[in-house]
Amino acid sequence: MVGTEEATSNNLKNTTPNETMRVPSSDKVINLDQGDPTVYEEYWQRMGDKCTVVISGSQSLSYFAKSKSICWFLESALEDSIRQLHRTVGNASADDHYIVVGTGSTQLIMASLYALCPPDRVQPTHVVAATPYYSCYPEIGSFMRSTLYEWAGDAKTYKGEGPFVEFVTFPNNPDGEMREVAVKGTTEGKLVHDLAYYWPQYTPINVCANHDIMLFTLSKCTGHAGSRIGWALVKDEVVARKMIKFMEVTTIGVSKEAQIRAAKILEVVTESCPSLGPENFFQHSRLIMADRWKRLREVVKEMEFFSLLDYPKSYCNFANVYSTTQPAFAWMKSDENKIKDLEKHLKGEKILTRNGNRFGTESNYVRISMLSTNEDFNIFLERMLAMKETMEAVQYNGI
Amino acid sequence: MVGTEEATSNNLKNTTPNETMRVPSSDKVINLDQGDPTVYEEYWQRMGDKCTVVISGSQSLSYFAKSKSICWFLESALEDSIRQLHRTVGNASADDHYIVVGTGSTQLIMASLYALCPPDRVQPTHVVAATPYYSCYPEIGSFMRSTLYEWAGDAKTYKGEGPFVEFVTFPNNPDGEMREVAVKGTTEGKLVHDLAYYWPQYTPINVCANHDIMLFTLSKCTGHAGSRIGWALVKDEVVARKMIKFMEVTTIGVSKEAQIRAAKILEVVTESCPSLGPENFFQHSRLIMADRWKRLREVVKEMEFFSLLDYPKSYCNFANVYSTTQPAFAWMKSDENKIKDLEKHLKGEKILTRNGNRFGTESNYVRISMLSTNEDFNIFLERMLAMKETMEAVQYNGI
Numbered sequence: 129m130v131g132t133e134e135a136t137s138n139n140l141k142n143t144t145p146n147e148t149m150r151v152p153s154s155d156k157v158i159n160l161d162q163g164d165p166t167v168y169e170e171y172w173q174r175m176g177d178k179c180t181v182v183i184s185g186s187q188s189l190s191y192f193a194k195s196k197s198i199c200w201f202l203e204s205a206l207e208d209s210i211r212q213l214h215r216t217v218g219n220a221s222a223d224d225h226y227i228v229v230g231t232g233s234t235q236l237i238m239a240s241l242y243a244l245c246p247p248d249r250v251q252p253t254h255v256v257a258a259t260p261y262y263s264c265y266p267e268i269g270s271f272m273r274s275t276l277y278e279w280a281g282d283a284k285t286y287k288g289e290g291p292f293v294e295f296v297t298f299p300n301n302p303d304g305e306m307r308e309v310a311v312k313g314t315t316e317g318k319l320v321h322d323l324a325y326y327w328p329q330y331t332p333i334n335v336c337a338n339h340d341i342m343l344f345t346l347s348k349c350t351g352h353a354g355s356r357i358g359w360a361l362v363k364d365e366v367v368a369r370k371m372i373k374f375m376e377v378t379t380i381g382v383s384k385e386a387q388i389r390a391a392k393i394l395e396v397v398t399e400s401c402p403s404l405g406p407e408n409f410f411q412h413s414r415l416i417m418a419d420r421w422k423r424l425r426e427v428v429k430e431m432e433f434f435s436l437l438d439y440p441k442s443y444c445n446f447a448n449v450y451s452t453t454q455p456a457f458a459w460m461k462s463d464e465n466k467i468k469d470l471e472k473h474l475k476g477e478k479i480l481t482r483n484g485n486r487f488g489t490e491s492n493y494v495r496i497s498m499l500s501t502n503e504d505f506n507i508f509l510e511r512m513l514a515m516k517e518t519m520e521a522v523q524y525n526g527i
Numbered sequence: 528m529v530g531t532e533e534a535t536s537n538n539l540k541n542t543t544p545n546e547t548m549r550v551p552s553s554d555k556v557i558n559l560d561q562g563d564p565t566v567y568e569e570y571w572q573r574m575g576d577k578c579t580v581v582i583s584g585s586q587s588l589s590y591f592a593k594s595k596s597i598c599w600f601l602e603s604a605l606e607d608s609i610r611q612l613h614r615t616v617g618n619a620s621a622d623d624h625y626i627v628v629g630t631g632s633t634q635l636i637m638a639s640l641y642a643l644c645p646p647d648r649v650q651p652t653h654v655v656a657a658t659p660y661y662s663c664y665p666e667i668g669s670f671m672r673s674t675l676y677e678w679a680g681d682a683k684t685y686k687g688e689g690p691f692v693e694f695v696t697f698p699n700n701p702d703g704e705m706r707e708v709a710v711k712g713t714t715e716g717k718l719v720h721d722l723a724y725y726w727p728q729y730t731p732i733n734v735c736a737n738h739d740i741m742l743f744t745l746s747k748c749t750g751h752a753g754s755r756i757g758w759a760l761v762k763d764e765v766v767a768r769k770m771i772k773f774m775e776v777t778t779i780g781v782s783k784e785a786q787i788r789a790a791k792i793l794e795v796v797t798e799s800c801p802s803l804g805p806e807n808f809f810q811h812s813r814l815i816m817a818d819r820w821k822r823l824r825e826v827v828k829e830m831e832f833f834s835l836l837d838y839p840k841s842y843c844n845f846a847n848v849y850s851t852t853q854p855a856f857a858w859m860k861s862d863e864n865k866i867k868d869l870e871k872h873l874k875g876e877k878i879l880t881r882n883g884n885r886f887g888t889e890s891n892y893v894r895i896s897m898l899s900t901n902e903d904f905n906i907f908l909e910r911m912l913a914m915k916e917t918m919e920a921v922q923y924n925g926i
Contacts, residue, residue: 164589172585179584183788185795186571186578188753190563191746231630231755231778238777247672264776271776273646273674347590354587354783356630377663377670378637378777379630384753385784389582396584 158504158511160497161480163301163456167420167499168351171412179396181389188384198365199372201381202229209394210344210359216398217410217446219326221338225361226368229382230375233324233345233358237268237295238378240341240360243370244293244318245276254280254292258310260459260487262301262322263495282488283310290316296339297322299331302487302495303437304455306331324348329413331453332444340364346390348456350397350409351499357382357390401446414447417454420498420505424458427509431516435461456499462492470494477511557903557910559896560879562700562855566819566898567750570811578795580788587783597764598771600780601628608793609743609758615797616809616845618725620737624760625767628781629774632723632744632757636667636694637777639740639759642769643692643717644675653679653687656694657709659701659858659886661721662894664694681887682709689715695738696721698730701886701894702836703854705730723747728812730852731843739763745789747855749796749808750898756781756789813846816853819897819904823857826908830915834860855898861891869893876910 172179195204207227214222230236245253255269259282269279280286283294294317300307301324311317321339325331327349342361347353362368375381397409406412428434439453460470460481467473469491471483484493500508571578594603606626613621629635644652654668658681668678679685682693693716699706700723710716720738724730726748741760746752761767774780796808805811827833838852859869859880866872868890870882883892899907 162590164591166589169585169588172583172588175584177583180581181784182579182581183784184571184576184579185574185792186568189565189568189571189750191561191752192563193753231782234776235778242671267776272641272671275672275674351588353590353779354592356778356780356782377633377666379634379755380752381755383630383755383782383785385580385582385788386782389784393584 155478156504156507157478157480158500158508159480160500160504160508161482163348163497163499165347165351165353165456165499166501167416167505168413169501171409172351175396175407179389179393181392183385183388188388191380193381193384193387198226198368199228199375201375201384202227203384203387203391205391206357206359206387206394209391209398213394213398214361216401217328217333218336219328219333219446220323220342220344220361221336222361224338225342225363226365228360228362228368228371228375229387230358230360231379231382232347232356233322233343233360234264234268235375235379236343236358236360236371237264237320237322239371239374240320240343240367241269241277241293242374243367244320244341246291247276249291251290252276252278253290254278254286254288255295256280256283256286256288256292256311257295257297258283258300258307260300260302260484260489260493261295262297263482263486265295266488286311291318292316293318293320295320295322297324298337299325299453299455301325301455302457302482303459304331304439304453304457305437306453325456328410328444328446329417329454330456332442332449332451333446334442334444341367346393350393352390352393355386355390357386411447414451414454417456417498418451421454421458423509424498427512428460431512431519433463433466433516433519435463454498456497458496458498460494460496465490465492468492477515479508479511554877555903555906556877556879557899557907558879559899559903559907560881562747562896562898564746564750564752564855564898565900566815566904567812568900570808571750574795574806578788578792580791582784582787587787590779592780592783592786597625597768598627598774600774600783601626602783602786602790604790605756605758605786605793608790608797612793612797613760615800616727616732617735618727618732618845619722619741619743619760620735621760623737624741624762625764627759627761627767627770627774628786629757629759630778630781631746631755632721632742632759633663633667634774634778635742635757635759635770636663636719636721638770638773639719639742639766640668640676640692641773642766643719643740645690646675648690650689651675651677652689653677653685653691654694655679655682655685655687655691655710656696657682657699657706659699659883659888659892660694661696661700662881662885665887685710690717691715692717692719694719694721696723697736698724698852698854700724700854701856701881702858703730703838703852703856704836705852724855727809727843727845728816728853729855731841731848731850732845733841733843740766745792749792751789751792754785754789756785810846813850813853816855816897817850820853820857822908823897826911827859830911830918832862832865832915832918834862853897855896857895857897859893859895864889864891867891876914878907878910 193203211222214220266279321342324345340363345358400409441450462470481494481496485491592602610621613619665678720741723744739762744757799808861869880893880895884890
């Protein structure tokens with residue numbers, strides 16, 4: 129797959145925009161709005177039956193999992209797989225944390241707010257994250273119009289008094305930066321570390337994270353977004369129990385089928401790690417991401433209208449290489465504000481992305497998923513190059 | 528299985544309380560608090576591979592389902608199975624309704640509140656249900672301290688003005704009564720019909736329900752509580768879209784594995800319906816429930832301390848028999864208020880039930896799950912009979 133990707137990359141590199149335009153792009157709408165991780169499908173197809181799970185009709189009827197965990201609906205096979213994977217990758221200290229499983233990490237974001245925001249306050253607890261922040265935080269923070277918590281915007285300019293919750297996304301969604309806590313000089317803040325993208329394919333693993341609450345999701349780790357499996361590593365038992373209570377009241381636990389399959393998938397990923405070949409999941413996906421980023425940077429450079437962030441190199445303890453962050457999303461800017469609404473502009477080219485204003489910043493930014501299928505990623509690059517001509521013509525005509 | 532049940536029933540019937548006591552009950556705590564539907568496990572074991580699903584590692588990576596439904600995460604196989612089952616059973620009119628799938632019907636209860644409570648009101652919309660009401664309604668209504676809605680208690684005494692939402696549970700949880708709308712004389716109320724127990728094993732199907740929002744759950748239909756699959760039949764497209772939005776923001780859809788399995792299970796159930804033998808799921812489970820109710824009524828009669836509700840007979844269009852409601856829960860009362868806290872009393876006998884006060888009524892009532900394993904149900908009856916002696920002794924001693 130990596131070979132094919134590189135070949136495609138070279139093809140694109142060696143074609144001028146005109147030549148690319150001769151190959152008519154389909155009329156297909158390319159959805160790069162959500163980070164739908166279909167890029168990983170080919171790897172899992174290649175793995176064949178290794179991850180196949182067989183579930184009989186008489187399995188898992190009960191609400192309860194057969195487990196000794198305080199999380200009464202957590203399958204013990206999933207707990208074991210999660211702990212083993214973190215030990216192998218070295219990205220987070222799981223062994224001294226409780227595990228709370230959720231219906232995706234989205235539900236765990238809500239559960240952590242429920243657990244951290246005291247119910248006895250007159251004013252709702254403020255929820256903040258540094259801009260550009262993950263677009264779902266404000267949505268989740270205000271959606272239910274809860275008096276427990278309230279979205280309060282950018283953590284960098286936050287001057288609130290009293291308790292608050294800060295989400296620290298590491299590496300950050302949408303822009304891939306390696307974030308630190310933004311609200312300084314107070315001990316009243318509680319932190320939720322969203323580590324959805326802290327995996328070797330997206331960034332060098334150079335520290336074993338050890339925070340109070342760390343959130344992960346199968347969607348971005350292995351690409352199984354359809355399963356809706358996320359997990360929280362939680363240091364404090366009282367907080368963990370409150371999060372479990374949230375799961376109990378809102379969905380009475382988490383699908384056992386999804387947990388059984390996630391356990392198998394994570395086990396296979398862990399087993400693949402010692403391998404030096406393309407069956408090593410993180411090695412394989414790291415190379416794909418590297419290749420996609422290389423190709424996108426080439427196209428953006430060629431176009432001269434847009435820019436992307438550069439990321440510093442550092443050593444990955446897992447992959448034993450120096451590399452840069454290669455985020456799951458490209459955070460693309462229209463230079464000199466030439467295109468005021470970049471999302472709208474790209475939509476005109478049948479490329480769906482997410483507007484910068486959703487992330488607390490300007491509309492000359494968009495977030496673009498780097499996790500689509502090969503076909504969609506290739507069409508995206510082709511359309512970008514085709515756009516160059518149109519944009520040059522518009523500029524020339526002074527329109 | 529029914530044969531075995533009847534044999535056990537006869538054994539119990541022919542033993543005096545003393546004889547039963549000679550068989551020492553284990554020290555096991557019997558959990559009849561939740562309605563954990565493990566009663567159905569034996570049926571599904573007997574079905575062998577009929578419901579087995581095989582899910583490969585490369586399946587269902589995407590957030591999106593390949594479906595034309597407005598519910599973008601609903602697997603079309605599940606949609607087909609749900610519609611086919613309702614057509615076969617005749618319990619609800621599904622074909623002129625949208626289907627919204629949820630992580631259990633619990634999530635759909637929240638989604639319906641989100642969809643029905645206008646966000647622009649100064650005061651939260653009131654949420655009511657007639658006592659005794661399902662204990663989760665008040666919990667869900669107040670849990671998130673939402674300003675969209677607020678739990679307002681008993682629908683029978685509700686005198687509020689302006690918009691409100693009434694939950695109509697049919698047959699009712701905990702007491703099995705066939706409920707009608709309780710708040711009369713106003714058109715400002717919106718209704719959610721919770722039909723979790725409107726299946727042939729629990730009550731005669733004598734009307735094809737056709738309401739604006741009808742909620743169902745796999746847990747109580749087939750016993751697969753671990754799957755966390757519920758569905759709503761929704762008449763109005765705008766309401767359905769709001770409920771879908773709720774699923775999107777809170778969990779980004781519903782596990783595909785659980786949906787795939789649920790589709791298979793419902794298909795097998797539908798296919799079993801024409802059969803006259805024990806492979807007919809509803810026939811089989813109807814007989815089990817009948818047997819359990821018969822045995823419980825015998826024990827309660829023998830004890831002379833407790834009472835159960837009686838249910839009228841009516842004709843079941845599905846099973847083509849006259850029968851009574853035989854609810855998934857027994858709603859047991861301590862007569863003449865002899866035991867003030869019946870839950871506590873039974874807990875002393877290592878029988879966990881749910882206190883009447885959780886349902887908006889008195890603590891001399893408990894809700895007892897009738898859906899446990901055979902073993903647990905048998906121990907429960909044995910302990911009840913054993914209790915008679917103790918209670919008689921206490922009464923005799925005037926303590």
